[in-house]
């Protein structure tokens with residue numbers, strides 16, 4: 001930690017307080033220098049800030065803007081701005097990472113060395129997919145192996161807009177691969193279509209890469225002037241159809257890729273805040289803050305690829321929200337460029353009573369109101385101690401009681417997740433053979449103890465994984481309390497390694513759908529928030545509902561229907577469902593249409609049981625039909641009135657939230 005005398009170095013930019021201006025504050029130099037210290041001594045007090053500056057308000061002198069690592073590219077980030085060079089165009093994640101099946105012996109391996117299970121055979125996983133989803137690993141389906149460039153529609157070009165854009169002097173691209181990559185997120189229907197057709201019906205006509213807030217201001221102004229549509233693009237991890245272009249949009253659609261706006265602009269060690277550009281990717285934000293012994297602690301499961309602006313735009317939630325809060329709890333300040341001006345507050349204060357919170361209009365706006373360009377978040381020193389643990393319970397209900405009691409006592413493990421029996425078994429199957437608790441000698445005895453002596457049934461037991469952060473003493477006290485609560489709910493500690501592996505696998509699980517699609521399995525996850533007293537009902541009723549629907553649609557092979565409780569609150573929890581089925585037998589009709597019909601029935605059931613439209617994935621296009629009943633007629637009217645005021649010409653016409 002720095003002393004109170006330490007001061008900050010402002011790194012290219014500061015906050016402009018004019019509530020309706022197009023701003024001119026961020027002075028990003030095109031040629032950036034080698035890494036600069038973000039925190040400096042107060043002696044260097046020259047300031048380029050306006051009199052409204054947040055720093056002045058808080059008696060902190062910020063230095064003149066200086067950029068941090070990298071050049072005028074996103075080279076200081078872990079993803080190139082030509083993302084399809086590193087990431088898959090029709091599936092999840094890095095090109096070099098994923099599950100592959102040996103065509104001869106059908107062994108499954110996870111490729112690459114980015115993840116712990118990389119380059120290792122997964123014999124248990126092979127057995128699991130064969131038995132649980134009745135997959136025939138000798139029957140690999142063919143899919144498009146590269147984008148169908150020939151069939152990608154020619155771009156609609158608004159000449160007058162293009163003339164204006166030239167003056168902004170930013171990178172632009174009509175390249176079909178750039179456009180296709182930014183035409184979707186990661187919904188099942190999007191990925192399925194890419195694999196089948198090699199393209200999508202309507203894709204952006206142009207991709208632009210503004211470098212900072214000012215570029216965005218100029219872009220939005222010329223888009224508004226020329227009747228052009230802008231769709232902001234962060235990390236592209238949306239699972240709500242939010243990035244899809246409306247099929248009937250006849251105007252030119254521009255995908256505004258924020259990836260070049262990826263710098264931390266300043267860190268304030270006194271107020272414990274950091275101000276960053278909205279395009280910074282989660283893993284980069286945390287890695288750069290860690291150099292200063294700080295973190296935001298915001299870690300959604302998509303954290304490797306999702307962006308700060310995307311988190312704000314979707315009201316994201318990270319797995320460690322118990323300690324650090326959800327994105328709305330972390331947010332101190334945000335700038336959003338709308339087509340009528342920049343929206344922001346004039347101060348960086350911990351709380352404000354100034355009418356309805358303007359931040360809450362921006363949070364969850366899903367790209368419909370403007371472009372989020374800069375964000376100030378709370379930061380904290382990195383935790384002294386990080387410890388994992390896991391607890392097995394004889395049944396889900398006992399696990400639920402444990403979770404409820406942990407929340408009731410307001411204990412704050414950074415993360416605690418309860419997996420049902422299916423996920424418990426699945427988690428074991430994902431481990432390389434030698435790591436499975438059922439295989440290694442030591443754990444053979446543990447299994448014996450749990451099943452024979454304690455009488456746990458392998459087909460009923462479930463597991464909670466726990467991550468604790470804090471000082472050593474805090475973690476120790478917390479762990480003891482958690483173990484006490486688990487013991488009074490029939491739980492047995494299953495060790496640190498199982499807990500740790502559970503969290504490591506989080507990032508790998510996202511790759512599974514791609515191998516499923518290779519062998520005729522469609523899969524997706526969906527989530528909700530629910531009061532504690534309805535939590536078990538939601539879990540059980542949704543599973544029953546899906547089971548009925550599976551029969552109704554003639555799905556012959558076994559389906560996977562499983563859930564977990566991932567986040568806890570004083571008065572409720574977040575529940576995630578995973579549903580997958582093998583469509584190669586008995587299914588007539590489009591498997592994706594059937595999947596959506598079943599998912600819709602499940603969502604109706606969730607809502608009937610007292611659950612919500614979404615805890616953190618957002619509404620986008622796929623959950624629009626439940627928004628009116630969620631927020632009331634009048635509530636929806638308010639949202640529409642804001643949209644009409646802020647964006648009268650519908651520049652931000654992605655069609656999310658409402659029609």
Ligand SMILES: Cc1cc2nc3c(=O)[nH]c(=O)nc-3n(C[C@H](O)[C@H](O)[C@H](O)COP(=O)(O)OP(=O)(O)OC[C@H]3O[C@@H](n4cnc5c(N)ncnc54)[C@H](O)[C@@H]3O)c2cc1C
Nearest residue numbers: 234235236237238242300301302307309310316317367372
């Ligand atoms: C495997 C996987 C795991 C996930 N896990 C989680 C999780 O744990 N928690 C969670 O909350 N979500 C999760 N998600 C969902 C997704 O990652 C989040 O919604 C995330 O916040 C989206 O960020 P993004 O940068 O990828 O945004 P994008 O997908 O690029 O965009 C999402 C929406 O936000 C808008 N948008 C993006 N950037 C801006 C901007 N700068 N200004 C204005 N609008 C913008 C877009 O126009 C779009 O409407 C997961 C998704 C996947 C595929």
